[in-house]
Amino acid sequence: MTPKKLQTLLLEDSEDDALLILRVLKKGGYQPSYQIVETKEAFCSALERQSWDVILSDFSMPTFNALQALQILQQKELDIPFIVISGAIGEDVAVECMRSGAHDYLIKGNLARLVPAIDRELREAKVRQQNRLALQALKESEIKYKKLYHNAPVMYLTLNLKGEITEVNQTALEKLNSKKENLIGKDFFSLFTAKTQEKLMLSYPNLLEKGYISGEGQLNSQNQTIDVIYTLNLEYSLQQPSIVRLTCLDISELKRLQQQLVHSDRLASLGRLAAGISHEINQPLACISMSAEILLSKLNSFSPPPIFQEELQDILKQVDRINRIIQNIKTFSRDFGHSFPSPVNINQILHSSLQLVRHDMEKNNIEFCLELQENIPTIKGDICLLEQVFVNLLLNAKDALEEKNPPRKQIYIRTFCQNQNIFVKIKDNGIGIERENLEKIFDPFYTTKEVGVGTGLGLAISYGIITELHGRIECQSQKGEWTQFTITLPLNCEKSTKTSV
Ligand SMILES: Nc1ncnc2c1ncn2[C@@H]1O[C@H](COP(=O)(O)OP(=O)(O)OP(=O)(O)O)[C@@H](O)[C@H]1O
Ligand SMILES: [Mg+2]
Structure with missing residues (x-):
């Protein structure tokens, strides 16, 4: 049998004893390559220089001993089989050595156990090394799993069988806008809106029967709701149901785009219809207007009762109003006339829009608070059309303030640039x-104002203009409290090719 290589570090001050030990090792089938040290410094540098299979140590040397050597090994977190071989060793010293981490101790006069002890310790060290590697691999896979779990684009929540939340991933915390400690222990039903809770109640019994349920619903997240597709999966341990995994995929953006698509579609067909009607009305309206003008001019020669003049003037006023409505319908049907998209500064457009409505606002004691980002980047747009949007929003705000008549009537306007988008909040x-009603306000002809006051086209037109610029206009409101419109315009927005209907 070929001798087994053994990197041996000998802590020994007696050369004779060291040679004796080496002889025993060779006889036992080992081929030791060794170094003999007897001071702390020599021991440390030997440890640093290379790895060792075994350390065989005298208990006490002139300036160093086995206990100090064991302490150094512990500090360096080195797991090397350490066997104390001493001349005479008391039981208490042997116990102390073992407590300090020695793997065995032998008496110099009796080295028969040395080789079997080294065999055993090498085997055990190998097992310990394998365990350490397995533990390390486990830790790494745990870290990997945690990363995947927390950074997944879906919300993961773990529930116990009572439906209480026991674990939650980072995505869920962010979407629900909540802290982990506020969610742990909470009943998962309460995360959903009342309507979704009702739906869940009905399907929940199926969870035990089928092992899973899924559906579409809404989660509550502070002041808003999130549309989600949810799945509840029952998981088993030792063939018994143990936990429930709740997975929620946020589909709010998808839903919004879907609604926008339906809305744009509806607007487009209504636009075509409106454009057709306004074209038909224009002709007879021009006739009515002309006839009324002729009659008015001839009235003086008859000296008729005043009612004649009043009624004719009223006809002309109404014709004027119809003309304005037709103009609005034309704009709405995307007949924007000749518009030239060019780089525009949104803050400047807001200032000029405010000038246009200044008189109305002052009359109503409306205060303005402006927070416009300095040096805001320009976007490509049409000044007149964007002015039209802002004037619409400002006039609506004025009407809403007049209707409520609070002690301080305020309009807050903010602009800022974020993630390649310009935001305007009014x-x-x-x-x-x-x-x-929030879903209806962008519909053409939707108005809550009195007949003759609003045409219900302001927001429909604004919606058309903003979407034409590849932007978004959204509204949030608290009945009786406030309304906020948010316009988002991409920095690289270009007006799409004009499509007149
Ligand atoms: N800031 C606001 N506060 C409260 N309600 C609002 C606000 N802005 C819009 N609305 C509601 O949305 C409706 C539609 O607005 P829109 O501007 O399209 O039409 P309108 O103001 O009624 O008429 P007009 O065509 O003259 O603008 C309004 O009638 C009103 O009910
Ligand atoms: Mg309006």
Whole structure:
């Protein structure tokens, strides 16, 4: 049998004893390559220079001993089989050595156990090394799993069988805008809106039967709701149901785009219809207007009762109003005339829009608070059309403030640039909008104003202009408290090719 190589570090001050030990090792089938040290410094530099299979140490040397050597090994977190071989060793010293981490101790006069002890310790050290590697691999895979778990684009929540949350991933915390300690122990039902809770109640019994349920619903997140597709999966341990995994995928953006698509589609067909009608009305309207003008001019020669003049003037006023409506319908049907998109500064457009409505605002004691980002980047747009949007929003805010008449009527305007988008927020503390009406306000001809006051086209036109610039216009409101419109315009927005209907 070929001798087994053994890197041996000998802590020994007697050369004779060291040679004796080496002889025993060779006889036992080892081929030791060794170094003999007897001081702390020599021991440390030997440890640093190379790795060792075994350390065989005398208990006490002139300036160093086995206990100090063991302490150094511990500090350096080195797991090397350490066997104390001493001349005479008391039981208490032997116990102390073992407690300090020695693997065995032998008497110099009796080295029969040395080789079997080294065999055993090498085997055990190998097992310990394998365990350490397995533990390390486990830790690494745990870290990997945690990263995947927390950074997944879906919300993961773990529930116990009572439906209480026991674990939650980072994505869920962010989406729900909550802290982990506020969610742990909470009943998962309460995360959902009342409507989704009802739906869940009905399907929940299926979870035990089928092992999973899924559906579409809404989660509550502070002041807003999130549309999600949820799945509840029952997991087993020792063939018994143990936990439930709740997975929620946020589909809010998808839903918003879907609604926008439906809305744009509806607007486009209504636009075509409106454009057709306005074209038909224009002709007879021009006739009515001309006839009324002729009659008015001839009236003086008859000296008729005043009512004739009053009624004719009223006809002309109404014709004027119809003309304005037709103009609005034309704009709405995307007949924007000749518009030339060029780099524009949104802050400047807001200032000029404010000038246009200044008189109305002052009359109503409306205060403005402007927070416009300095040096805001320009975007490509049409000044007149964007002015039209802002004037629409400002006049709506004025009407809402007049209707509520709060002690301080305020309009707050903010602009800022974020993530390659320009944001414009216009907020008033007026009458607000009912939740169910929020979906209707961008519909053409939707108005809550008295007949003759509003045409219900202001927001529909604004919506058309902003989407034409590849932007978004959204509204949030608290009935009776406030309304906020948010316009988002991409920095690289280019007006799309004009499509007149
Ligand atoms: N800031 C606001 N506060 C409260 N309600 C608002 C606000 N802005 C819009 N609305 C609601 O949305 C409706 C539609 O607004 P829109 O501007 O399209 O039409 P309008 O103002 O009624 O008429 P006009 O065509 O003259 O603008 C309004 O009638 C009102 O009910
Ligand atoms: Mg309006």
